[in-house]
Amino acid sequence: MTVSLSGTEVAKQIASQFPEAIAESSNQAVVVKTEYLLKVAEFLKNSPDFDFNYLNDMTAADYYDYFEVVFQLSSLNLNHKLMLKTRCYERLKPAVPSVCCLWRGAELMEREIYDLMGITFTGHPNLKRIVLWEGFQGHPLRKDYL
Amino acid sequence: MTIKTEPFVINFGPAHPSTHGVFRMRVVLDGEVVLDLEPVYGYLHRGIEKLAEQRTYTGIIPLTDRLDYLAAMSNNLAHCIAVEKLAGIKVPERAEYLRVILAELQRLCSHLIAVGAFLNDSGAFMTPILYMLREREKILDLFEMLSGQRLTYNDMRPGGVSQDAPEEFLPALHKFVDQMPRYLDEYDQLLAKNEILLARSKGVGILSKELAINSSASGPVLRASGVKWDIRKAEPYSIYDRFEFEIPTGTAGDCYDRYLVRMLEMRQSVRIIEQAMKQFPSGEYRSRVPKLIRPPVGEVYSRIEAPKGELAFYIVSDSSIAPYRYHIRGTSLINLTALRDMIVGWKVADLIVIFGSIDICMGEVDR
Numbered sequence: 001m002t003v004s005l006s007g008t009e010v011a012k013q014i015a016s017q018f019p020e021a022i023a024e025s026s027n028q029a030v031v032v033k034t035e036y037l038l039k040v041a042e043f044l045k046n047s048p049d050f051d052f053n054y055l056n057d058m059t060a061a062d063y064y065d066y067f068e069v070v071f072q073l074s075s076l077n078l079n080h081k082l083m084l085k086t087r088c089y090e091r092l093k094p095a096v097p098s099v100c101c102l103w104r105g106a107e108l109m110e111r112e113i114y115d116l117m118g119i120t121f122t123g124h125p126n127l128k129r130i131v132l133w134e135g136f137q138g139h140p141l142r143k144d145y146l
Numbered sequence: 147m148t149i150k151t152e153p154f155v156i157n158f159g160p161a162h163p164s165t166h167g168v169f170r171m172r173v174v175l176d177g178e179v180v181l182d183l184e185p186v187y188g189y190l191h192r193g194i195e196k197l198a199e200q201r202t203y204t205g206i207i208p209l210t211d212r213l214d215y216l217a218a219m220s221n222n223l224a225h226c227i228a229v230e231k232l233a234g235i236k237v238p239e240r241a242e243y244l245r246v247i248l249a250e251l252q253r254l255c256s257h258l259i260a261v262g263a264f265l266n267d268s269g270a271f272m273t274p275i276l277y278m279l280r281e282r283e284k285i286l287d288l289f290e291m292l293s294g295q296r297l298t299y300n301d302m303r304p305g306g307v308s309q310d311a312p313e314e315f316l317p318a319l320h321k322f323v324d325q326m327p328r329y330l331d332e333y334d335q336l337l338a339k340n341e342i343l344l345a346r347s348k349g350v351g352i353l354s355k356e357l358a359i360n361s362s363a364s365g366p367v368l369r370a371s372g373v374k375w376d377i378r379k380a381e382p383y384s385i386y387d388r389f390e391f392e393i394p395t396g397t398a399g400d401c402y403d404r405y406l407v408r409m410l411e412m413r414q415s416v417r418i419i420e421q422a423m424k425q426f427p428s429g430e431y432r433s434r435v436p437k438l439i440r441p442p443v444g445e446v447y448s449r450i451e452a453p454k455g456e457l458a459f460y461i462v463s464d465s466s467i468a469p470y471r472y473h474i475r476g477t478s479l480i481n482l483t484a485l486r487d488m489i490v491g492w493k494v495a496d497l498i499v500i501f502g503s504i505d506i507c508m509g510e511v512d513r
Contacts, residue, residue, distance in 0.1 A: 105362025
């Protein structure tokens with residue numbers, strides 16, 4: 001049975017490596033600061049205790065004040081999972097580092113978020129609209145899109 | 147005089163019979179060899195995630211039917227399980243068993259189409275797929291008995307299923323389950339050592355184990371690359387922990403392994419249905435759930451093993467009657483991440499075989 005790792009426990013371990021990386025943590029999820037996202041993700045992937053070799057899913061939600069990018073990570077070897085989040089408070093040009101270099105699976109997921117939510121992923125190899133056409137105005141999944 | 151050659155760009159699709167829908171690829175060719183490939187998505191985008199934000203939790207079920215329309219029952223199940231987790235709804239025993247039976251029948255149904263269409267693409271034109279459709283027809287009859295529909299069932303509800311199985315359902319299911327292994331033997335006899343199939347698919351379109359995991363592939367595509375990963379075993383949802391079954395895996399990760407994994411999975415599905423029929427209890431088929439479900443504030447990421455892979459829903463609730471955010475993990479889309487790596491270097495005719503072996507459904511790719 002897949003074990004859901006407690007966000008607070010994982011946050012402690014992350015904090016021992018990167019003391020300033022954690023923005024918030026609860027039992028369900030860890031929220032890291034955007035500027036530390038890549039480092040934390042790399043740590044979670046390569047550390048033998050976590051071994052998050054599989055990116056299940058990646059999505060974003062609009063909470064008016066900020067965008068939340070949500071990662072579902074799991075380890076196929078250790079059979080545990082974690083919800084990792086990062087928040088982006090910029091509304092006009094939100095940007096988050098791309099995790100494509102760690103998990104290739106993020107390629108299409110990030111393109112989809114870019115298309116529908118308008119978050120730029122810096123470092124993505126081919127960031128362009130995926131389901132809507134080039135030249136489409138706006139990002140439909142934002143809450144202020146009518 | 148010298149003869150000049152240059153790479154040649156062709157548009158493959160969106161309306162091409164072997165793209166299984168409206169999928170388009172921009173292919174760069176050197177003669178017959180594929181040099182580069184860029185998939186173009188979006189021809190079937192309907193904005194289901196946005197539409198779902200304005201519908202009630204039961205009102206979304208017909209939308210989920212239209213994701214992977216070859217496996218609508220699995221989509222219904224994934225959605226209902228997510229809502230149940232979010233709202234804390236209990237499901238009666240009989241409904242759980244019915245759901246497992248339906249989900250496994252749906253897996254058979256989807257794999258039959260997948261294998262049939264794959265063989266169609268690899269040159270065994272029309273004969274195998276007609277055999278497969280013959281059996282799929284029988285499953286659709288069973289579904290029709292339950293829900294009145296043959297493609298988009300809209301049958302499951304949070305807290306159970308929409309209606310109980312009619313009297314004639316179980317005998318008909320018994321009959322089908324008795325027949326199915328013999329049909330599978332028949333396919334094996336026709337196909338497993340078939341010269342054409344072996345020549346076209348052995349060693350073609352290899353997806354390595356590392357790339358399969360790294361590119362988030364799931365379902366038969368992941369298992370064919372040698373990863374023993376099935377959510378029914380790894381994180382048993384519903385009542386899958388009560389059944390005995392195996393996870394078939396491949397070794398090479400080529401098209402033939404993907405075909406073989408699906409064939410073997412069908413036998414396991416039959417096994418699960420047999421066990422479920424034996425234990426099938428009587429009782430309620432649906433728990434008492436309010437007409438308008440208002441889950442407490444929170445979020446859930448809930449996943450199931452759909453025929454094509456990991457199908458998951460990420461739902462954020464703000465305790466109103468509609469979800470605040472409704473995200474669908476489109477299995478077929480994510481399985482296409484490594485498409486370019488699998489195809490580049492092969493010939494155009496192999497492109498079609500490799501693409502067919504992934505088994506995608508455009509409804510789920512574009513959503």
